[in-house]
Amino acid sequence: MATSTSWAQDVITCDLCDKAAQQFCNSCQVSLCETCIKFCNSCQFNLCETCEKKHRDEFKSLPHDIVPFLHKKAQLVFSACQEHIGQRCEVNCKECNKHVCLKCIVSGTHKGHDVEELTETHKNKIRKIKYDTEEMRTKLIPKYQKEDVEIRNKISKTKSKVDDLGNESKKLRTLWHQEVDNIFDKIDSLSQSFTEKILKALQEYHNKIKDLISEMNAIVKQNENLFNSNKLSEVNKYQSKLNEYQDFPEHVDLELPSLRSNIDQRKELIIEIGGYRAMLKQMSPPSPSADVSRLTPGIEKLMDQVRVVAIISTNHKRLLGVACVWRAEAWIYGNNKTITCIDIHGTVRDTVTTTCLSCPGGISVTRGGTLIYSDYFSGTVNFVRDGKSETLIIAPKGWTPWRLCCTRSSDILVHVSKGIGSQAKHKIIRYQRQNIKQEINKDGQGNRILKDGSNPLFMSENNKGDVCVSDRNEYTVVVVDNTGTVRFRYNGTQARRNKSFDPKDIVTDALSQIIVADIYNNCLHILDQNGQFLRYVEDCELTNLSGLSVDSEGRLWVGLFDTGKIKVIKYLEQS
Secondary structure (H helix, E strand, O other): HHHHHHHOOOOOOOOOOOOEEEEEOOOOOEEEEOHHHHHHHHOOEEEEEHHHHHHHHHHHOOOOOOHHHHHOOOOOOOOOOOOOOEEEEEEOOOOEEEEHHHHHHHOOOOOOOEEEEHHHHHHHHHHHHHHHHHHHHHHHHHHHHHHHHHHHHHHHHHHHHHHHHHHHHHHHHHHOOOOHHHHHHHHHHHHHHHHHHHHHHHHHHHHHHHHHHHHHHHHHHHHHOOOEEEEEOOOOOOOOOHHHHOOOOOOOOOOOOOOOEEEOOOOOEEEEEEOOEEOOOOOOOOOEEEEEEEHHOOEEEEEEEEEEEEEEOOOOOEEEEEEOOOOOOEEEEEEOOOOEEOOOOOOEEEEEEOOOOOOOOOEEOOOOEEEEEEOOOEEEEEEEOOOOOEEEEOOOOEEEEEEEEEOOOEEEEEEEEEEEHHHOOOEEEEOOEEEEEEEEEEEOOOEEOOOOOOEEEEEEEEEOOEEEEEEEEOEEEEEOOOOOOEEEEOOOEEEEEEOOOOOEEEEEEOOOOOOEEEEEOOEEEEEOOOOOOEEEEEOOOOOEEEEOOOOOOOOEEEOOOOOOOOOEEEEEEEE
């Protein structure tokens, strides 16, 4: 039995069918059974008994060296000449870069052209392939891998410096008292801008390096398959890309500015960062000139005509939320467990599988670029580190976490609810790390600020520390200051729309303007920081809005629930 099995495994099958091969065509380098010997490898079709003789007579000058399998010879496969029937190509026309037969050179269209034997052409190609492959394997790939390690280390050190910068800023803030809050707002804004610019540049360069390494590994694998190939046409197609990878991609080496200040209380207080310098004399009254909006270069204003700068298709059939990261990327999620990071071109940059049983209740991004999400089944808010979820906040017992908002002061606003249906209670909790810092649910007289109901709340915080809440249970936007006092309410009447106001997602921008998605009217309302209606955006085909965020370029990313698409809208211009 063993002998029979071993023999069966050693049977060589025909290259044209599954039968055992007895013959081998040295000219075409294929194994053949008795039946398939009548197959013309050069013309690629089977022949019947009548056609076989006619074919032999017509193509008798085209050699087919069919021998018993034991007498096979490994040799190059010369293709049939396209101009002279019955002839095989033996030379390469250097002027036309084409394989031709001897008749083409002697009396055909290639007469008088400079030619080279195909065997020599093949040897030169193989020699070039081996050289390119060795250069990539022994020099370029190790060089890129070393750069990959150095860039990752630099990213890590940059993030560490950012943490140190933030700690130093907090220590100095206590010395400058309340009068310098606006100055530190500027410091934080510049620090974030520098951080975003540096980390974004490094990350883009890192991604490019990894992509190039992947490309070169793929080329090396393809080239190794060509080393022993006797298919002349395949080897001849090889085009060297070695020169494309010889030099590293250029990137800007940016440095994070340091934070400097004096702490001698008998002198003027000075603080500097990245070219910005603020000075404060002791006992000086607060200066209006220190306002963040006045310190920010290039003040923006609303455009007369907004425009869609990008339409991004996603894999989500039902898009539920959008949270921008830096300049041109955003995390998105739908009605499944995954949260996906996409760029403005629709390319998927990262995917996170959450611990949720169904889908997240909400997502947001911290000022340092960390993704957080709520899990309403477990009652937790989690952050993602190295692709893994870790618990950050546990909601109070009996309360369920939903929508999230990361603030400019690094606090986290969490909407929580208790109960079901129209009797459900709502409040917003401000967390400083894991500690509850504030609860927003009642005013100074004990009256509830947020209406009971089954709909979730959406919120955002502006530059002044006001919390802006979209309360769908009352069809109203409620804005409270940092003490929890109601500043104003907006019910959409100023916009004078045909249908009733139904606010959903809400964001604030660099000018502390409030942008609200009105899903009944398929438009966006834009208010100033005092609740005055400025304009609405409706001419961008915004239907069934779901998801709203602002990137660091000041562009709106608007999600559409039914299509899963995101429209990126430019609505600000330089003043």
